[in-house]
Amino acid sequence: MAATASSPRASRWTRLPVLAQLRQSVGLQRGMLVTGLVLTAIFVLTAILAPALAPYGFSQLRGHDGAFGAQQPPSAEHWLGTTQGGYDVLSRLIWGSRTALLVIIVAVVASILVGVTLGLISGYFGGWLDRTLVVIADAIYAFPSLLLAIVLAIVISGGQSSMWGGILAAALSITVIFIPQYLRVTRAEVIRIKSEAFVESARVIGAGHARIMVRHVLRNSTRTLPLILTLNASEAILTLAGLGFLGFGIEPTAAAEWGYDLNKAVSDVTSGIWWTSVFPGTAIVLVVLGLTLVGESLNDLADPRLRKRAAGAEPVEDLGVDVGPDEDPATAATPETTKEAAL
Amino acid sequence: MSDLVEIRDLAVTFATDAGPVRAVDGVSLAVHPGEVLAIVGESGSGKTVTAKSILGLLPETATVRGAVVLRNKDGGEADVAQLSGSRLRQVRGRDAAMVFQEPSTALNPVFTVGWQIAEGLRAHGRMSKKEARAQAIDIMRRVGIPDPETRVDHYPHQFSGGQKQRIVIAQALALDPGVIVADEPTTALDVTVQAEILDLLRRCRDEFGAAVVLITHNMGVVADLADRVAVMYQGELVEQAPVRELFESPREAYTQQLLAAVPRIGEGLARAEVRAARRPEGWDEQEPVVSATDLRIVYPGRFRQPDFVAVDEVSFSIKPGEVLGLVGESGSGKTTIGRAMAGLTRVSGGSLSVLGVEMNGARERRIRPIRSRVGFVFQDPATSFNPLLTIAQCVAEPLVVHGRAESAEDARGRVDELLEAVQLPRSYGDRFPHELSGGQRQRASLARALALDPELLIADEPTSALDVSVQARVLDLFDELHRELGFAALFISHDLAVVDMLADRIAVLHRGRLVEEGTGAEVLGNPQDPYTRRLLASLPVPDPVEQAERRARWEAEAS
Numbered sequence: 001m002a003a004t005a006s007s008p009r010a011s012r013w014t015r016l017p018v019l020a021q022l023r024q025s026v027g028l029q030r031g032m033l034v035t036g037l038v039l040t041a042i043f044v045l046t047a048i049l050a051p052a053l054a055p056y057g058f059s060q061l062r063g064h065d066g067a068f069g070a071q072q073p074p075s076a077e078h079w080l081g082t083t084q085g086g087y088d089v090l091s092r093l094i095w096g097s098r099t100a101l102l103v104i105i106v107a108v109v110a111s112i113l114v115g116v117t118l119g120l121i122s123g124y125f126g127g128w129l130d131r132t133l134v135v136i137a138d139a140i141y142a143f144p145s146l147l148l149a150i151v152l153a154i155v156i157s158g159g160q161s162s163m164w165g166g167i168l169a170a171a172l173s174i175t176v177i178f179i180p181q182y183l184r185v186t187r188a189e190v191i192r193i194k195s196e197a198f199v200e201s202a203r204v205i206g207a208g209h210a211r212i213m214v215r216h217v218l219r220n221s222t223r224t225l226p227l228i229l230t231l232n233a234s235e236a237i238l239t240l241a242g243l244g245f246l247g248f249g250i251e252p253t254a255a256a257e258w259g260y261d262l263n264k265a266v267s268d269v270t271s272g273i274w275w276t277s278v279f280p281g282t283a284i285v286l287v288v289l290g291l292t293l294v295g296e297s298l299n300d301l302a303d304p305r306l307r308k309r310a311a312g313a314e315p316v317e318d319l320g321v322d323v324g325p326d327e328d329p330a331t332a333a334t335p336e337t338t339k340e341a342a343l
Numbered sequence: 344m345s346d347l348v349e350i351r352d353l354a355v356t357f358a359t360d361a362g363p364v365r366a367v368d369g370v371s372l373a374v375h376p377g378e379v380l381a382i383v384g385e386s387g388s389g390k391t392v393t394a395k396s397i398l399g400l401l402p403e404t405a406t407v408r409g410a411v412v413l414r415n416k417d418g419g420e421a422d423v424a425q426l427s428g429s430r431l432r433q434v435r436g437r438d439a440a441m442v443f444q445e446p447s448t449a450l451n452p453v454f455t456v457g458w459q460i461a462e463g464l465r466a467h468g469r470m471s472k473k474e475a476r477a478q479a480i481d482i483m484r485r486v487g488i489p490d491p492e493t494r495v496d497h498y499p500h501q502f503s504g505g506q507k508q509r510i511v512i513a514q515a516l517a518l519d520p521g522v523i524v525a526d527e528p529t530t531a532l533d534v535t536v537q538a539e540i541l542d543l544l545r546r547c548r549d550e551f552g553a554a555v556v557l558i559t560h561n562m563g564v565v566a567d568l569a570d571r572v573a574v575m576y577q578g579e580l581v582e583q584a585p586v587r588e589l590f591e592s593p594r595e596a597y598t599q600q601l602l603a604a605v606p607r608i609g610e611g612l613a614r615a616e617v618r619a620a621r622r623p624e625g626w627d628e629q630e631p632v633v634s635a636t637d638l639r640i641v642y643p644g645r646f647r648q649p650d651f652v653a654v655d656e657v658s659f660s661i662k663p664g665e666v667l668g669l670v671g672e673s674g675s676g677k678t679t680i681g682r683a684m685a686g687l688t689r690v691s692g693g694s695l696s697v698l699g700v701e702m703n704g705a706r707e708r709r710i711r712p713i714r715s716r717v718g719f720v721f722q723d724p725a726t727s728f729n730p731l732l733t734i735a736q737c738v739a740e741p742l743v744v745h746g747r748a749e750s751a752e753d754a755r756g757r758v759d760e761l762l763e764a765v766q767l768p769r770s771y772g773d774r775f776p777h778e779l780s781g782g783q784r785q786r787a788s789l790a791r792a793l794a795l796d797p798e799l800l801i802a803d804e805p806t807s808a809l810d811v812s813v814q815a816r817v818l819d820l821f822d823e824l825h826r827e828l829g830f831a832a833l834f835i836s837h838d839l840a841v842v843d844m845l846a847d848r849i850a851v852l853h854r855g856r857l858v859e860e861g862t863g864a865e866v867l868g869n870p871q872d873p874y875t876r877r878l879l880a881s882l883p884v885p886d887p888v889e890q891a892e893r894r895a896r897w898e899a900e901a902s
Contacts, residue, residue: 196726197721197722197723197726197727198726198727198728198729198730200687200721200727201719201721201727201728201788201791202729202740203686203687204685204686204687204714204717204719205714205740205741205744205745205791206711206714206715206741206744206745207740207744208744211744215729215732216729219729219731220729220730220731
């Protein structure tokens with residue numbers, strides 16, 4: 001019993017979303033996926049290890065021997081130079097990844113929770129509730145997303161900018177833009193799954209709505225979520241950077257934020273101070289590139305037509321031969337016997 | 344004249360996620376001019392792959408070894424396995440053509456059928472639009488489309504399924520190819536339409552002089568049409584013989600097994616008599632489990648279209664322990680009746696009483712108590728299981744829902760019993776549905792339906808997605824369980840022979856109306872309704888000698 005219980009679990013490990021795709025990918029697709037995963041891993045590790053990696057604090061203006069000085073070019077003390085405000089660019093860069101990761105996590109988790117729940121209810125029950133939710137979702141789509149995010153950032157933060165206040169404001173304003181996406185995707189899947197025979201068979205058995213929704217429909221309709229999740233994560237970073245760039249982000253004393261740094265670097269560009277804009281900009285590009293590569297590769301790999309590989313073969317039918325309770329029928333004894341008979 | 348197609352030692356391997364799969368292994372076949380060669384076998388036997396290799400239609404993931412030599416009528420020959428690009432396009436259509444299984448997907452819905460037939464003509468010869476059109480009209484007339492001058496400008500959706508298949512055949516015949524490959528040309532069609540299409544394929548041979556490679560799993564079709572039969576199993580050629588010889592004295596064990604598994608009309612009579620004899624006295628007076636009077640089910644029309652009446656004034660009853668077989672073609676309303684009995688479809692009029700609950704106007708709350716007393720077996724075993732639950736969890740689901748067990752683990756004892764009852768090993772409980780074959784899944788489905796010891800079992804085409812030999816096992820199992828457990832059952836099928844094997848009484852549906860009802864002996868032995876008679880006559884018998892006689896009689900009646 002223990003052996004039979006552990007074997008499906010072992011295979012389940014390789015069926016985890018990203019790992020499974022990594023295993024089945026080949027050639028260029030594999031290259032894309034691996035590049036994306038490496039970039040994403042660097043980003044996540046930097047965010048986690050920020051205190052150890054960063055030479056200075058994100059709001060630090062002076063070291064042991066006095067102030068850093070504004071707009072210093074890259075040097076031994078400041079590898080990537082200092083900004084107009086006198087912060088160390090490298091430290092801002094490293095600490096900024098932390099803010100970005102937090103915003104992504106909060107935004108994605110919140111939008112998944114709300115979006116999937118609403119999508120499940122909307123798709124399963126249908127009727128006027130469904131129509132209302134879809135109309136609201138469409139209405140949100142109609143707004144320019146950045147405009148919506150700005151309005152919400154102001155509403156949520158109320159003009160103040162502590163670290164968590166800023167992160168939440170950015171994350172939740174992104175959430176509102178993402179909820180319709182998750183709602184739509186989940187709803188479409190739920191409507192498809194709802195008409196599948198196994199859901200009908202659950203109805204025939206007499207299972208209640210809650211049980212059917214959670215046990216039979218929900219788990220089967222979340223298959224495409226990892227994909228939108230990665231794509232949305234990159235979009236979240238762009239929105240966060242956009243907010244910061246427009247000045248609705250987080251104050252430099254509360255947390256490091258790439259978009260804010262870019263904003264402050266605008267005037268530097270014309271005066272030949274390249275290091276204040278290039279590095280935060282590159283960071284944004286690389287992280288977005290990494291996440292998008294992962295998302296796009298998952299998207300391609302999830303589609304058998306793009307994957308260019310057929311699905312596995314059907315198991316062999318056991319014909320006519322009674323299978324004893326202890327015999328392992330996976331070996332399908334019959335083809336061999338029939339072949340022998342044919343020879 | 345030499346062979347039109349010569350396949351020598353063909354081996355096809357597919358690259359899949361699970362590693363390379365050998366689909367065809369060392370097959371050598373020849374197609375003689377003017378013959379119908381049937382390639383029979385079950386799903387996964389490689390018959391379709393073999394036939395598609397004749398036209399070089401295999402996907403990119405396939406690796407082909409061996410030779411497929413195609414000779415055209417002028418005596419030229421080409422090895423299709425080696426050809427590519429424009430050479431291959433030249434051969435396709437001119438030397439060999441294909442008829443697909445599903446006529447509704449083989450035709451492009453946005454072009455007229457005349458355009459689609461002419462497309463092939465224009466691709467192979469310099470021909471003006473006018474000439475191509477004239478030829479398209481001509482070929483449509485020859486395949487039996489009435490009024491081809493106007494029909495040539497119609498779109499595929501304006502034709503019925505049988506007519507669409509005629510047009511696909513016309514498309515194949517347009518360039519007068521030496522060989523026509525027909526991949527299950529009648530599987531998607533109803534029995535009465537099937538007979539006409541088989542007739543047309545026979546005319547392809549007789550009038551157009553084309554050899555036909557017929558791929559099918561239906562032994563009745565083989566007996567009706569084929570001159571020679573090649574039996575395939577697991578990618579290998581098991582046996583090749585002229586059709587009469589094969590049916591009379593199959594040499595190989597697999598062929599014998601395959602032929603024995605084909606259900607034949609008349610086999611069920613004895614079983615039904617045994618069952619009738621075992622019934623206790625007073626059985627006739629017992630309250631029926633299901634009774635329908637003037638049952639009417641209407642699907643409301645959308646966008647101002649008229650409502651669709653699926654079932655109209657149907658009356659029947661099922662007594663305890665009795666099996667009612669419901670037969671009809673697609674669209675006859677048989678599945679709708681089954682779904683209405685399970686409370687999945689609303690009843691619009693009349694009365695349908697299931698286990699004492701009136702289903703007309705009943706709310707879900709009223710139906711729920713009888714759910715534990717009704718079992719349902721779905722048509723497609725591939726989709727009727729939640730892919731994320733193990734078989735044991737799926738089978739335990741009714742027990743958990745109705746409070747007979749706390750959880751799937753708690754119900755495991757009963758689940759093991761059920762799996763053994765349907766002849767599945769206990770260890771299969773830990774597998775996921777996709778790890779089982781179609782027949783095994785359908786047996787698990789039966790186990791789930793029987794988990795609560797239902798008084799009524801509704802089986803909606805439980806074997807139509809299965810291969811013949813697997814179907815035979817599932818039907819035997821059904822019969823055995825019915826004898827042991829004594830549930831009443833509604834058995835829905837489009838196949839008269841299958842229904843005959845199991846049912847005590849047979850009801851024949853035609854366009855939503857019940858045209859005939861009675862015991863198997865009455866309905867099949869002495870059919871009263873003209874529709875039943877037509878249905879019986881068009882069902883090909885898996886015996887070439889008898890089928891030839893039947894066909895002669897059928898043609899005499901028709902003319």
